[in-house]
Amino acid sequence: MSLLEIDGLSIGYGGVDIVSGLSFGVDASESVGLVGESGSGKTQTALAILGLLPGTAAVSGSITLGGQEIVGADDATLNALRAEHVGMVFQDPTQALNPYIPIGDQLRRILIQHGLADGSDADQRVMHMLDRVGLPDAARQFRAYAHQLSGGMRQRVMIASALIAAPDLLIADEPTTALDVTVQAQILELLERIRDDTALLLITHDLAIVAGHCERMLVLQDGKLIEEGKTRKLFSAPATEHTRALIDAAPRVDTAASPQPVSGEPLLDVDNVSVSFQERDRQRQLHAVQDIDLELREGETIAVVGESGSGKSTLARSVLGLIPMRTGRIVFCGKAIEGPVQSRAIETRRDLQLVFQDPAGSLDPQMRVERIVAEPLAVHAPDLDGEARKARVISMLERVGLSDAFLQRFPHELSGGQAQRVAIARALIVNPKVLVCDEAVAALDGSVRREILLLLRKEQQETGLAIIFISHDLAVVRSISHRVLVVYLGRLVELADGEQMFTKPRHPYTRALLDAVPVPDPLAPGGRLSVKGEMPSILEPPSGCAFHPRCSYAHARCKAELPRPRTVDGTRVACHRAEELLERF
Amino acid sequence: MLRYTLRRLLGAVPTLLLVIVLAFLLVHAAPGGPFDDQRVLPAEIEANIAAAYHLDEPLYQQFLRYLGGVVRGDFGPSYSYRDHTVSELIGRSFPVSLRLGVLAMLLASTIGILAGIVAALRQNSPLDKVVMGLAMTGISIPVFVIAPVLVLFFAVKLQWLPASWTGSQGSSRLLLPVVSLALPQIAYVARLTRASLIDVLSSDFIRTARAQGLGTAAIIRYHALKPAMLPVLSYMGPAVAAILTGSVVVEQIFGIPGVGQLFVRGSLNRDYTLVLGVVIFYASLIVALNLIVDLLYGAIDPRIRRR
Amino acid sequence: MSTFTKAVAHMRSSKTVMISGGTLLAIAIVALIGPWISPNDYMTTDFDRLFQSPTFSSMNLFGTDDLGRDLFVRTMLGVQVTLVVAVVASVVSLVIGVLYGATAGYIGGRVDTVMMRFVDTLYATPFIFFVILLLVVFEQNFLLIFVAIGAINWLDMARIVRGQTLSLREREFVDAARLIGVSTPRIILRHIAPNLIGVVIVYVTLTIPQAILIESFLSFLGLGIQEPQTSLGNLVSGGALQIEGASWMLLIPAALLAIILLSFNFLGDGMRDVFDARQSR
16 A cells, blocks of 8 residues: 555535546655646645645545545644654745744754654754754754745755654655755755655656656646656656647757857847945945846847846846946947936837736736737827727737737736736837847746747747847746856856857856756756855855855866956856866866 | 844934924914913013023023923923922822723733634634624724713612722722723734734744644744734834823823823813923833834844844 | 726625615714704703703704703714714825825835835824824814824825835836836826725725724813814713713713724725735735
8 A cells, every 4th residue: 555545636615626536646765746737736735635725625535644544634633644744845945934933943843742852852853954954054053043044045944844753755845946946956956865765745847857856757737637657658658648748848958959140230239237236224235237248139039047136137127227227338229228217218118128027917907908008009109099009909919829808808817828928918019129028937837938938939030029038947048049148146157159058058157057957858857966055145245256156166266356258169258267167068 | 133222222312302392392382371361460570480481591492401301301390280390290190090001001912912812713703703893893982982881881880880080999990991991902902913813824834834733722832923923012002102092081081190181181271381291201101112112023023133 | 897896896795895884874864964854953052951861752862961952963963073074184194195105105215214214203203192282282173183183194094005105116017117118107197096096995994983083082182173063072071971860961972983983994994805805816
């Protein structure tokens, strides 16, 4: 008999089933991936295993863990099972840890609650556990509060709390979705290493993670299990159309081809741009972007890639005039543009448009789709009469793949993908020359993401639109970028043609990023532990090369002297050792 | 923590100064001097009175003199109680008001918090609905309605408790005034506690604690109570202000010789120095208590403390 | 269906809003036409009928007071005064609060810091005592009471509107509008204001009972509305002196005041639920 046995599990709210007739098992010490798009019922299933569903949920079927029935069990039974038999790692460690209690005390409480240890014995075990998950100076961190730790460290604490009572099963629900890619690799490696004989149920939307970390996988769609089997077998020969589509939609950083460089007219020249913020309370300056150069051509897509806090969004916003630059110059179509967006010429404002990450947040909740998409016309084509304006809106909606049935909808009545199409329609209705996409597909499911990327590509081919594509995800940008700019702590690290960047990176950081990205292929899963530590705070940037504390190739010079971007073998790269390292990557 | 304390202390100074300036100017902008309603005095006597109260000096000098006094705890002589200084009058009546206020605050916070927790744990149950209905009634009925109605039932009709302060002795005479003062605050605290606890209980870290096998009692005690009490703690500042305001009414109704009664008498007698003194005294009290609440808040919330 | 009619539809589906709103409407109507229909008036004294308990015979539905004046008409008059004071004072606080809060929130930065520091300072001051001081120093009059109450209540409104504006300003749809080229006044009008309406309506509803509370408190102390005019606070105050012999003089106005305050509070709570539900969807 399996360790975890789920039989005919259904979970419904108000008569609507979120999960229906789900049956599967997890054996002792195996690792199983549970994948599906948003709304497929993954998280509900995890909560059901822990008996954590809200009282409003109608649950039927059976879940047994080590022979103990969970559905319908009373609180005492459930509390005895939790932590001791099943541990849980939640998605967002920032929210999942209590901000008011030192982390050591939170872990200690688990041991005391389950009668496993108390007094200094408990303290010892907690410190040992914190040490095992890789918290430096565990004795001191015992007294630390969650907000004093970095995101990666918080997730390590979360893992420590899930494993401290030595459960038989560990459930990890999107454990790395809130983390940067280099930290993701560290956390996944830690999970593998530390769980020993504990079985792992890894819940994720990212097939690449399953490819690298799970022996077996289960595919969920609309609350039903549509396929299960060995990971390798499923990837090579999926039995269902949906699984096939999921695998196809998962971007590959290792093989996909980048488009050939374009030779269009130079359109936008970003020259030596720096952006600083005044930090609240204190007098310090926060240098979010420093000395970035970039040239964008007609019909070209440049991806700006970096981890969170690298300054990539700030760069885009300052180019658009939403944030003031400290120094630098922007030349658009041969003319220098400056100042905040309000003071720019109306044509310039028309020609530079933006699509945001959160599709719902970028649409005014009080307006209907028709008014949202028509609003730019009111400014830039005030002569249009109502009929003509509506016709333009309808044809624009069709261009982004929406029918006129959407005209009267409110934003909250749209799915994420539909809302993002509306946002794109609003940006493109005035035929801009440059479109900035700020993490525009990050919040979308794989299949929807692919459609949006195709839509952007189509628009580019038809209209010669230039795109600045801001993303944290190298795999996503590979197939669409003519060129890629990598930034770290506000500075240019590397700027190269797409193909060059992905096959022959010049900078150790780029190399590390590429290695850390997991690949949806069980035979070459990527996601290697490539770099130590996490990105330091931009308030306290390291001396010299900002990457040197994490770089395995750093010399004394890297600590002392800031490397200026130079051209090495056709690539702009900011590394003292770029030439030497050419051979090693 | 020390920096935080100092910054808060410094922040309280402009508030107090503003209060004193505003109150002082207001009183001095009064149409007619304080002795208008008395018979016409010979000019030289009037000048003597003016000199005694420094009414002949320019306004800014009067203000500085007054401010100097306030800093030393001297609010000057009372206009209507000729033989007393304002400080003496406040000093004599404050202990009575203090006892009333402290008891009301204690009652309000204990019962309010307990009721709030019970309601939150039984959210949407009939019990929750009843408690919240009562709380809504509590915040809707003003003290000056509660007090006479309580007197009507418990003192006049049932005759269980004394109706006035002066006609009786012992702690029974405290009961009705304290309950009248506390009732609206019980209601506020209960609503606040319930809302805040429900909010905290729905946060992710509580779900984590449940996933770790902690029972409801342990979750409330170790994880939820501290953050849930923060809004309640913040409310303690406004609550003190409300109790002070309420005590004006309650002391009037029950004939309690506290600061509130002093204030009302001063107002009706147009005793400017007295009214001015009480306003500044109350303001300092509220500012001081707000300060304490702020510091306690900082001590409980680690994110503020370390900033 | 416009946003407004949708909001109305939501309100109509909320039992709390309908019951409390209906109660208030009924009270207001009776208070308006009651004195007009009644054979009695509010200031005629009748020494043959002092302390008359409620009766139908002379249409003294709520009895008479210590001067033999008809309490039904006086109470209805009190309700009128109370409602007018409350609504006018709330409008005062609404106008000041929204303008101040929206300005601070939209401009942001240092201006916002200074403006909100000022509000914080005022918050920490015992305003009610200032109002009393004001009423002691100057002769009591209607206008002063409006201004005084409005001056206390605008602080809450300013804080809430400022917070909301600040978060709206940071929202991406406002950035989107700026990029499109929509002018600042138009952004405020078309994007910020419509998203503020919900929260403003809710807080106005919740400010009204506070204004009533302050007015009746002042009147209770004898500093508010002056005889022979009256308000519910005055009537409660008068009734409190006669509880031994004429408890109706206290209980009727006290009950009415409580019902009005309760209804406004429930109305505000209900509206908040309606608007919260709309926001979170």
